[in-house]
Amino acid sequence: MKKLLAPSILAGNHANLKTALDIAEGDGRQWIHLDIMDGHFVPNLSFGPQTVADLRKESELFFDVHLMLDNPHLYIDAFNQAGADLITIHIEPSYDHSESIKHIKSLGKKVGIALNPATPVEDIYEIITHHSIDLVLCMTVVPGFGGQSFIHDVLNKVKELTALREKSSNQFLIEVDGGVGPTHVQPCLDAGVDVFVAGTAYYKGSDAERREFAQSVGEKS
Numbered sequence: 701m702k703k704l705l706a707p708s709i710l711a712g713n714h715a716n717l718k719t720a721l722d723i724a725e726g727d728g729r730q731w732i733h734l735d736i737m738d739g740h741f742v743p744n745l746s747f748g749p750q751t752v753a754d755l756r757k758e759s760e761l762f763f764d765v766h767l768m769l770d771n772p773h774l775y776i777d778a779f780n781q782a783g784a785d786l787i788t789i790h791i792e793p794s795y796d797h798s799e800s801i802k803h804i805k806s807l808g809k810k811v812g813i814a815l816n817p818a819t820p821v822e823d824i825y826e827i828i829t830h831h832s833i834d835l836v837l838c839m840t841v842v843p844g845f846g847g848q849s850f851i852h853d854v855l856n857k858v859k860e861l862t863a864l865r866e867k868s869s870n871q872f873l874i875e876v877d878g879g880v881g882p883t884h885v886q887p888c889l890d891a892g893v894d895v896f897v898a899g900t901a902y903y904k905g906s907d908a909e910r911r912e913f914a915q916s917v918g919e920k921s
């Protein structure tokens with residue numbers, strides 16, 4: 701499985717998010733992680749489809765869009781239109797997860813399913829058994845804010861998912877998201893992580909530190 705560092709643009713300067721895109725592109729990144737927050741599913745608001753659409757015009761990066769919404773099914777078309785390449789929806793809110801996964805795939809986009817730290821892998825057994833999904837996002841913080849501390853216990857879930865994937869035709873990528881920094885890379889790689897989302901640890905560093913962080917993940921700059 702390829703290994704990637706996906707900078708989380710939430711940690712950028714929201715008065716000029718293009719700068720955060722440019723840093724990631726200049727650094728040789730392939731993905732950018734965009735956190736969409738509704739103030740209901742998470743106690744914070746971030747940005748919407750118009751922002752994503754405007755950023756889309758500025759970049760060729762792979763847009764990894766993380767919908768932290770109570771009703772993500774109502775916004776799939778909007779973020780598809782805006783130019784998302786991968787749309788990740790959470791398992792916790794009650795909506796028709798299967799229908800939403802099918803809809804995202806019907807639009808030709810990649811689909812991810814996300815688990816909050818307290819949500820067990822069992823909660824997505826059905827999904828990963830019946831659908832070919834592209835990514836499982838394991839939140840390593842309680843979602844809503846950047847700059848929180850990494851919850852190491854989540855790596856037990858990553859190991860469970862890695863074992864599940866070995867027995868499955870469903871070769872989904874495993875992503876960790878929240879509080880990820882250079883010191884977490886090796887334990888995450890050992891557990892089977894493929895995609896590392898990093899906001900604070902990525903954007904607060906120098907260019908050299910960013911490159912080092914990306915190289916430690918195994919992504920060539």
Ligand code: DX5
Pocket residue numbers: 708710711733735766841842843844845846847848877878879880897898899900901
């Ligand atoms: C938190 C978001 C994360 C966050 C990562 O709710 O899903 O993507 O922006 O940022 P850091 O790396 O600063 O925790």
Ligand code: ZN
Pocket residue numbers: 708733734735766877897
């Ligand atoms: Zn995220």
